[in-house]
Amino acid sequence: GAGVSQSPRYKVAKRGRDVALRCDPISGHVSLFWYQQALGQGPEFLTYFQNEAQLDKSGLPSDRFFAERPEGSVSTLKIQRTQQEDSAVYLCASSFRDRDEKLFFGSGTQLSVL
Amino acid sequence: AQSVTQLGSHVSVSEGALVLLRCNYSSSVPPYLFWYVQYPNQGLQFLLKYTTGATLVKGINGFEDEFKKSETSFHLTKPSAHMSDAAEYFCAVSLGDSSYKLIFGSGTRLLVRP
Numbered sequence: 001g002a003g004v005s006q007s008p009r010y011k012v013a014k015r016g017r018d019v020a021l022r023c024d025p026i027s028g029h030v031s032l033f034w035y036q037q038a039l040g041q042g043p044e045f046l047t048y049f050q051n052e053a054q055l056d057k058s059g060l061p062s063d064r065f066f067a068e069r070p071e072g073s074v075s076t077l078k079i080q081r082t083q084q085e086d087s088a089v090y091l092c093a094s095s096f097r098d099r100d101e102k103l104f105f106g107s108g109t110q111l112s113v114l
Numbered sequence: 115a116q117s118v119t120q121l122g123s124h125v126s127v128s129e130g131a132l133v134l135l136r137c138n139y140s141s142s143v144p145p146y147l148f149w150y151v152q153y154p155n156q157g158l159q160f161l162l163k164y165t166t167g168a169t170l171v172k173g174i175n176g177f178e179d180e181f182k183k184s185e186t187s188f189h190l191t192k193p194s195a196h197m198s199d200a201a202e203y204f205c206a207v208s209l210g211d212s213s214y215k216l217i218f219g220s221g222t223r224l225l226v227r228p
Contacts, residue, residue: 004157031214042118042204042218043158056215091157101146101208103216105157 002026004106006092012112013082021077021109025094032075033103034067035091043091049075050098061086082113116141118207120219128227133177133192135222137205140186145207147188148216149173152202161203164188200226 005024013019025032031050035043036059045059051072060067064083069075079086089110093103121136139145147164162173177192190203202223206216 033214040123040220042120042206042220043216044218045215048214059215093158098214101148101163101213101216102160103150103158105150105159107155107157 004092004094004104006090006106006109008109009107010110010112012114015084015113016081018078018080019082019111021079021090021092021111023075023077023092023094023106025073025075025092026096026104027073029094029096029104030098031095032069033093033095034075034077035093036061037089037091037108039088046077046090079111082111084113087111087113116145116207116209116217118205118217118219120203120205120222122222123220124223124225126225126227127195129197130194133190133195133199133224135190135203135205135224136187137189137219138187139205139207141207141209145209146213148206148208149177149190150204150206150218152204152221154201158204161190195224195226197226197228200224 007022033048034046036046037043047067048056049069052069064080066078089108091108093105095103117140119138149161150158151161152158202221204218204221206218208216
């Protein structure tokens with residue numbers, strides 16, 4: 001596709017359930033990022049992949065959060081046993097080169113945990 | 115820890131008027147500086163990046179960034195606002211060792227009055 005695609009666009013989950021959020025980066029982009037954006041705040045870094053390697057996961061809030069990019073393209077962010085504080089917009093971004101700071105963002109997945 | 119502060123969650127200007135969005139950062143070492151823009155229902159879009167040594171950087175859509183090292187601030191300006199400039203603007207910084215990781219401000223929503 002022409003841009004970064006994220007699905008679903010909206011996700012409502014009952015507290016305690018697991019969710020999986022998908023990101024399709026721009027074809028050929030080496031780097032992939034996940035950010036979390038709470039209401040009224042700027043995006044906060046979660047994790048970074050270079051191809052299939054997860055080089056930085058320091059921003060993941062807890063061990064309930066897990067991200068993977070097994071073939072170096074599509075990535076999935078999984079949240080286990082969701083809590084209300086997990087409610088946010090989850091943004092995926094990709095860039096052509098490693099450490100190329102011009103990021104291309106998807107429209108995000110808005111997660112609401114009830 | 116590095117922090118980024120955007121001054122004013124909302125800025126309202128008349129069409130044709132000067133646009134000035136302000137951003138401060140805390141760092142003993144000048145970081146890399148960026149502006150991103152988010153139009154309604156769209157992902158964040160790269161606007162411009164500050165290059166070391168420059169005090170004025172030109173971005174897309176007529177926007178410019180002025181860097182003031184002594185004040186640890188950088189401001190986004192546009193001489194004449196257009197209705198299509200209405201959006202949310204985020205400044206961001208990254209540090210050399212982790213230059214892939216953007217630290218965002220909380221955003222400024224620009225309103226343009228006809």
